[in-house]
Amino acid sequence: xxxxxxxxxxxxxxxxxxxxxxxxTGHQTELLYGExxxxxxxxxxxxxxxxxxxxVRLGGATLSGNLVTYSAPPGLFLPLGELSRSLELGITVDxxxxxxxxxxxxxSQSFMLDMAxxxxxxxxxxxxxxxxxxxxLTDDIYVESRLLAEWFAMRIDANRLDAAxxxxxxxxxxxxxxxxxxxxxxxxxxxGSYNDPGYPLLNTPFRLLAxxxxxxxxxxxxxxxxxxxxxxxxxxxxxxxxxDLLWMSGRLDLxxxxxxxxxxIIGVDNGTMILERTSPTxxxxxxxxxxxxxxxxxxxxxxPLIGNSVGTGIMVSSYPINQSSFFDKLTLNGFLAKxxxxxxxxxxxxxxxxxxxxxxxxxxxxxxxxxxxxxxxLVFHGPQGEQRVERHIYNVGRNxxxxxxxxxxxxxxxxxxRSLLASPDGDPAPLMTWKSTLGVNKWLTxxxxxxxALIDDERQTFAGAGxxxxxxxxxxxxxxxxxxxxxxxxxxxxxxxxxxxLTLSVLMQEYDKDWHTTTGTLSYLKKEDIRIxxxxxxxxxxxxxxxxxxxxxxxxxxxxxxxxxxxxxxxTWGIDHTHTVTLERMLDGDxxxxxxSGSSYASMTRQNLSLRAEIGYQLLPERxxxxxxGTCELRLKHEWLLxxxxxxxxxxxTLTASTGLNHxxxxxxxxxTGNYTSGGAWGIGIQLSTNLSHEPKSGQWNIDGSxxxxxxxxxxxxxxxxxxxxxLDPDEPEIKDAGFFVNQQSNPALxxxxxxxxxxxxxxxxxxxxxxxxxxxxxxxWVPADKxxxxxxxxxxxxxxxxxxxxxGEVSGTVFNKKEGIEEPASGITIEAVDKEGKVxxxxxxxxxxxxxxxALPTGNYTLRVSPEQAAKLGTTAPFKxxxxxxxxxxxxxxxxxxxxxxxxxxxxxxxxxxGKAPVDSGKEKSLQTPLLP
Numbered sequence: 001x002x003x004x005x006x007x008x009x010x011x012x013x014x015x016x017x018x019x020x021x022x023x024x025t026g027h028q029t030e031l032l033y034g035e036x037x038x039x040x041x042x043x044x045x046x047x048x049x050x051x052x053x054x055x056v057r058l059g060g061a062t063l064s065g066n067l068v069t070y071s072a073p074p075g076l077f078l079p080l081g082e083l084s085r086s087l088e089l090g091i092t093v094d095x096x097x098x099x100x101x102x103x104x105x106x107x108s109q110s111f112m113l114d115m116a117x118x119x120x121x122x123x124x125x126x127x128x129x130x131x132x133x134x135x136x137l138t139d140d141i142y143v144e145s146r147l148l149a150e151w152f153a154m155r156i157d158a159n160r161l162d163a164a165x166x167x168x169x170x171x172x173x174x175x176x177x178x179x180x181x182x183x184x185x186x187x188x189x190x191x192g193s194y195n196d197p198g199y200p201l202l203n204t205p206f207r208l209l210a211x212x213x214x215x216x217x218x219x220x221x222x223x224x225x226x227x228x229x230x231x232x233x234x235x236x237x238x239x240x241x242x243x244d245l246l247w248m249s250g251r252l253d254l255x256x257x258x259x260x261x262x263x264x265i266i267g268v269d270n271g272t273m274i275l276e277r278t279s280p281t282x283x284x285x286x287x288x289x290x291x292x293x294x295x296x297x298x299x300x301x302x303x304p305l306i307g308n309s310v311g312t313g314i315m316v317s318s319y320p321i322n323q324s325s326f327f328d329k330l331t332l333n334g335f336l337a338k339x340x341x342x343x344x345x346x347x348x349x350x351x352x353x354x355x356x357x358x359x360x361x362x363x364x365x366x367x368x369x370x371x372x373x374x375x376x377x378l379v380f381h382g383p384q385g386e387q388r389v390e391r392h393i394y395n396v397g398r399n400x401x402x403x404x405x406x407x408x409x410x411x412x413x414x415x416x417x418r419s420l421l422a423s424p425d426g427d428p429a430p431l432m433t434w435k436s437t438l439g440v441n442k443w444l445t446x447x448x449x450x451x452x453a454l455i456d457d458e459r460q461t462f463a464g465a466g467x468x469x470x471x472x473x474x475x476x477x478x479x480x481x482x483x484x485x486x487x488x489x490x491x492x493x494x495x496x497x498x499x500x501x502l503t504l505s506v507l508m509q510e511y512d513k514d515w516h517t518t519t520g521t522l523s524y525l526k527k528e529d530i531r532i533x534x535x536x537x538x539x540x541x542x543x544x545x546x547x548x549x550x551x552x553x554x555x556x557x558x559x560x561x562x563x564x565x566x567x568x569x570x571x572t573w574g575i576d577h578t579h580t581v582t583l584e585r586m587l588d589g590d591x592x593x594x595x596x597s598g599s600s601y602a603s604m605t606r607q608n609l610s611l612r613a614e615i616g617y618q619l620l621p622e623r624x625x626x627x628x629x630g631t632c633e634l635r636l637k638h639e640w641l642l643x644x645x646x647x648x649x650x651x652x653x654t655l656t657a658s659t660g661l662n663h664x665x666x667x668x669x670x671x672x673t674g675n676y677t678s679g680g681a682w683g684i685g686i687q688l689s690t691n692l693s694h695e696p697k698s699g700q701w702n703i704d705g706s707x708x709x710x711x712x713x714x715x716x717x718x719x720x721x722x723x724x725x726x727x728l729d730p731d732e733p734e735i736k737d738a739g740f741f742v743n744q745q746s747n748p749a750l751x752x753x754x755x756x757x758x759x760x761x762x763x764x765x766x767x768x769x770x771x772x773x774x775x776x777x778x779x780x781x782w783v784p785a786d787k788x789x790x791x792x793x794x795x796x797x798x799x800x801x802x803x804x805x806x807x808x809g810e811v812s813g814t815v816f817n818k819k820e821g822i823e824e825p826a827s828g829i830t831i832e833a834v835d836k837e838g839k840v841x842x843x844x845x846x847x848x849x850x851x852x853x854x855x856a857l858p859t860g861n862y863t864l865r866v867s868p869e870q871a872a873k874l875g876t877t878a879p880f881k882x883x884x885x886x887x888x889x890x891x892x893x894x895x896x897x898x899x900x901x902x903x904x905x906x907x908x909x910x911x912x913x914x915x916g917k918a919p920v921d922s923g924k925e926k927s928l929q930t931p932l933l934p
Contacts, residue, residue, distance in 0.1 A: 053828035077142035211243020211796035221685035242796030271421035307517035313413030596620035712764035712793030721804035739776035809885030813895035825850030
């Protein structure tokens with residue numbers, strides 16, 4: 001009896017517990033999983049008073065900034081059709097019929113809504129819902145956010161206070177996967193290593209005399225054997241001067257001795273000098289469109305098979321100043337099925353992304369082709385996870401140029417005068433050369449060249465031509481030259497291709513007997529080289545790479561050489577080591593001799609310590625260890641660098657040890673060295689170096705510890721341009737501690753009290769973009785007058801560039817929505833500032849409390865208005881106000897705008913001026929009666 005009593009007591013408790021659970025969760029259960037409702041309830045009534053514009057965010061990304069929702073008991077009602085379009089769920093609705101159909105995430109996940117039956121079918125399962133939670137209006141079917149979250153199997157956080165709807169799916173939606181691919185594409189290096197901002201080019205004419213920048217290096221030593229025979233070593237100097245001279249860029253290099261034995265106190269042993277004018281965009285010498293003209297110790301392009309110009313002279317060239325890493329641009333386009341998107345990879349790096357689009361096509365324009373191997377992959381992604389890959393391979397040679405371009409070079413030198421400051425070696429020997437290169441098309445580049453030189457006191461003329469091209473994986477280079485005086489020929493052919501990870505290179509050269517170049521006679525007649533890179537015979541050594549080179553050289557009819565070289569590069573336990581073995585066979589008539597030699601190197605870096613060891617050996621004809629050595633590099637505190645090395649030569653039984661200590665101070669660099677050999681000889685030395693550069697704006701000399709005379713500089717000055725005339729007037733203050741971006745990279749230089757920043761270490765003779773850093777300006781209302789400028793800096797003369805800064809203003813206020821005489825804050829409203837020319841100078845969006853902040857507006861007159869397009873969508877007036885931001889800038893607060901329901905009286909039109917704005921009374925709020933959009 002007791003057990004039966006206990007049974008009923010437990011049953012009663014269970015029923016009570018179940019009853020309370022039903023009360024607590026029964027409503028939620030009925031929404032999706034419950035039985036049919038016993039009584040029908042009428043839908044919730046939604047009115048304009050309940051309207052709320054919300055931001056829709058998916059995983060932190062904003063999908064919509066103006067989603068029309070309704071806030072009414074029992075929650076926030078979301079538009080089923082509009083939200084489905086934002087999430088790309090494939091659901092369409094018919095509010096008039098009260099139905100919706102389609103699929104949720106994948107086509108297999110069906111969706112069917114029938115408001116007449118208060119039923120919903122999701123993924124084949126039928127559920128009933130409370131009619132109060134689904135309302136059909138004229139534009140859409142609105143569903144309470146918690147119910148919609150159950151239907152879509154995702155979390156929907158509706159925050160009415162912040163006017164935001166945050167959606168977090170339990171499983172990634174197709175749109176999220178596409179957004180992730182799009183994000184990856186936007187975070188890549190893009191179509192080039194540098195994104196051209198399009199700054200205007202600043203004209204910086206050359207001067208008669210400007211600069212200079214001077215490098216000075218002094219060294220001295222002391223040698224001895226034990227404690228005896230201690231003698232001063234040589235003391236020497238080296239200096240380089242650069243700057244503008246005679247309306248060109250000049251450079252002078254001098255080296256010599258100081259107080260040497262039996263010599264003058266200071267003597268110049270070697271020297272070179274060059275005057276040149278460069279322009280990366282061309283245009284020098286008018287119709288010749290040269291990029292460079294140089295006089296003195298010139299450095300011209302080499303002529304294949306013939307040689308190059310030697311001696312002092314003149315050169316005119318249109319070849320690029322700096323070799324670009326980009327060869328040409330390519331466009332890939334094709335069909336893109338509905339719902340598919342595509343990613344573009346270049347050499348395993350993600351380059352770009354194209355989403356699905358109504359045109360059902362994709363286009364990747366201006367894809368850069370770099371010199372070397374270009375492996376382009378198109379990876380297509382389908383709506384249900386399908387994937388397809390297309391590959392395009394291009395192998396571009398370094399000696400090819402952009403299609404349609406033509407470059408030339410002409411030189412005239414005296415071959416017997418090796419430098420401008422040296423004495424001639426003999427009678428003048430004029431040497432003239434010509435070279436031109438034409439980009440025939442994307443696949444072919446043609447070259448021709450001529451040279452005329454005195455060889456063995458006879459004038460000889462050379463002519464040559466060549467072709468370079470590529471065909472998918474294969475890169476070809478063919479050159480041929482002829483001595484017109486002797487009819488001798490020289491030939492060269494090269495080929496490079498790739499097979500998976502392997503790269504094959506072949507080079508063959510052949511010269512007729514007694515072939516001369518412009519610089520002398522060749523030491524061989526024929527040469528063949530075959531190289532294979534990327535070998536990995538041991539699959540388990542993933543960090544190992546092998547290369548093999550086979551070479552054959554014919555010196556004359558009797559002497560020949562054959563060799564095979566194997567190189568292995570590995571990384572084991574953090575140690576990089578390289579091993580090279582060479583087998584060479586020499587044939588001299590009937591005599592053969594073999595030599596087998598090799599070397600091994602190992603290096604390791606741990607924080608501030610770098611170690612390197614090496615050994616050289618010979619196995620044939622004798623087994624000999626030639627050298628054993630090691631070096632240690634230790635970076636100490638305060639950027640001191642300690643270098644130690646030791647070398648042992650077993651054949652000579654000689655041990656050599658050396659040490660060095662280097663440091664770069666702010667105004668000077670110093671190096672101290674010492675060495676000792678096992679024979680007792682020793683030596684110590686010291687070297688000091690510095691750089692002096694003249695800053696043109698302040699007239700001061702800048703002293704620096706780095707040798708930078710061959711680098712360019714910019715003298716940038718920032719000032720507050722009050723009257724906006726872009727000139728520094730006497731009453732306008734300079735700006736201190738302003739920073740700059742050089743080629744979109746932050747530079748450490750800051751302006752001083754005079755507003756001047758001396759920016760050094762810039763690559764010379766190339767286009768350089770520079771802009772002031774807005775974050776370094778001490779006032780929030782200050783902004784750069786220009787986005788930036790482009791200059792071509794040159795060595796030795798820091799280009800003076802002015803950077804005016806303008807004052808701006810900030811406007812803030814609150815947007816209200818007026819209904820039945822009551823004003824409430826309106827969120828999500830777009831506010832526009834329109835200048836006197838009718839252009840929108842700035843935009844802002846009101847927050848959940850109706851507050852907006854519109855900053856960085858230039859000084860002047862403005863019309864502040866609500867976006868007419870948004871007002872039309874909401875069916876309200878578009879209020880606006882006139883305001884003025886004074887020349888000194890200002891924070892203008894409490895500029896409030898009130899939205900009112902749109903009322904248009906029949907037969908009355910709103911007057912509009914020719915500039916598109918309605919006439920207003922100064923200082924009074926006005927409203928435009930904006931008709932609804934069709």
